[in-house]
Amino acid sequence: MNFTRRETLGLGLAAGAAAVFLPYRAFAATSADRIAAFTGGAAIGSAGVTLTAPEIAENGNTVPISVDAPGATEILVLAMGNPSPDVATFKFGPLAGSQVASTRIRLAGTQDVVAIAKMADGSFAQASSTVKVTIGGCGG
Helix, strand or coil, X not given: CCCCHHHHHHHHHHXXXXXXXXXXXXXXXXXXXXXXXXXXXXXXXXXXXXXXXXXXXXXXXXXXXXXXXXXXXXXXXXXXXXXXXXXXEEECCCCCCCCEEEEEECCCCCEEEEEEXXXXXXXXEEEEEEEXXXXXXXXX
C-alpha cells in the first residue's frame, strides 16, 4: 500500500486530533460511570454527608480533605477533573466508632471534589466542594 505525502500528513493529523480529544470524552464518561456503578443507578440525596475541603489550595499536590457521614457503610471520593477521578473508597464495618475519614489528595487543577456515601439502610447521600488550585498537581 503506497501513501502520498498528503495522505500521510492527513492520517498523522487525524491521529493527533484523536489522541488529544478522545481522552477528554473518556474522562467525562468515567466520572458518571463510576458514580452509576457505585450507586447502582439509585437516587442520591444531599443530606447526611459533610465534605470539608479548602476553598483555595495553593498547591494541587497535597490538598487536605475530610468526609463525615454518620451511619455510612462506605464512602467514595472522586476528583471530577482529574485524569483518573477515583481518589479513595473508605469502608466502615459494624463496629466502627465513627464514619469519618481524612486524607490528602492530588488535584490537576480547579475542580469539584465529590463524596458519595452509602448508608446502612441502602440509600445514598452526596456532598461536593469546589477547590480552586493555584499550582496544579497532576501534571499542571
